[in-house]
Amino acid sequence: MATQSIKLPWQARLLRNSIGGLSYLAPQLAGRMVLQLFLQPRRATSTKPSKFLQSAQRLNVEHAGRRLQAYRWGAGSRKVLLVHGWEHDARRWHALAPHLAGLGYEVTAIDGPAHGASEGKTTSIPDFSAALAATVQQLGPFDVIIAHSFGAACSAWMLGTLDIALPQRVVLMGAPTSGEYMTGAFADGFGLSQRLKRLFDQALQRQFGQPASHYAMKSMPTQHLPPALIVHDRNDLRVDFRYAQELQQHWPNAELLATNKLGHSGILHSTEVLDKIVTFVGGAG
Numbered sequence: 001m002a003t004q005s006i007k008l009p010w011q012a013r014l015l016r017n018s019i020g021g022l023s024y025l026a027p028q029l030a031g032r033m034v035l036q037l038f039l040q041p042r043r044a045t046s047t048k049p050s051k052f053l054q055s056a057q058r059l060n061v062e063h064a065g066r067r068l069q070a071y072r073w074g075a076g077s078r079k080v081l082l083v084h085g086w087e088h089d090a091r092r093w094h095a096l097a098p099h100l101a102g103l104g105y106e107v108t109a110i111d112g113p114a115h116g117a118s119e120g121k122t123t124s125i126p127d128f129s130a131a132l133a134a135t136v137q138q139l140g141p142f143d144v145i146i147a148h149s150f151g152a153a154c155s156a157w158m159l160g161t162l163d164i165a166l167p168q169r170v171v172l173m174g175a176p177t178s179g180e181y182m183t184g185a186f187a188d189g190f191g192l193s194q195r196l197k198r199l200f201d202q203a204l205q206r207q208f209g210q211p212a213s214h215y216a217m218k219s220m221p222t223q224h225l226p227p228a229l230i231v232h233d234r235n236d237l238r239v240d241f242r243y244a245q246e247l248q249q250h251w252p253n254a255e256l257l258a259t260n261k262l263g264h265s266g267i268l269h270s271t272e273v274l275d276k277i278v279t280f281v282g283g284a285g
Contacts, residue, residue, distance in 0.1 A: 031199030069117035074101030085149025089116030141165035160220030179215030
């Protein structure tokens with residue numbers, strides 16, 4: 001999920017080189033091992049309990065035999081769902097959630113599959129999107145969905161392709177626009193050889209029945225989508241700004257907020273961005 005170069009720890013380099021050697025002896029097994037690494041997020045950890053999460057009402061969502069952890073703040077009539085990105089969890093919303101709750105919204109945040117306090121070891125665009133649909137069905141419907149990064153891509157895919165109650169407003173922050181970008185960023189970041197990249201792509205298509213390019217915003221139906229605010233920083237090193245421009249072109253009735261020098265995660269805490277989101281979603285409910 002990164003476009004900048006990554007310095008891998010020695011353990012990861014050793015694992016990559018071991019899989020590379022295995023690719024000549026058991027190519028399909030090597031491909032499956034790389035796919036497993038791709039689908040298995042590292043959980044965000046902290047030695048300190050989160051006062052932010054402790055302040056929430058805790059709720060459960062059932063999805064594909066797994067329990068997903070959800071959190072709720074506020075008790076307003078207008079309902080907002082917050083969706084975090086890859087290898088993050090609901091703590092990412094410590095600035096926005098209290099702000100919205102204080103303005104009279106009922107705010108729900110979810111730990112996605114294999115993230116935070118939710119069950120599971122692996123997840124993917126179709127799995128994460130289906131988990132969000134289960135959240136909408138069990139805890140919604142929601143007037144607003146606000147999502148970041150991988151969570152934004154999955155939220156968009158859910159809204160475009162799954163049969164759920166649509167929100168009135170959507171905010172997509174730092175969103176990649178295709179599964180192909182995600183697999184490519186992983187392959188480059190992990191330093192996969194061309195051979196391993198090919199085996200990885202083959203393993204992914206065998207498991208999901210589709211290539212990564214299938215999960216692209218430009219290929220999904222859009223005529224039914226609600227108005228969207230797209231937030232993206234021009235200096236985002238993880239997801240290039242051009243993806244925001246592509247998303248705006250594809251999404252009907254979309255507005256682009258381009259920020260500067262906030263980066264991929266800084267947009268989550270910017271007063272400028274929070275104020276714009278509040279203004280944008282104020283018409284919902």
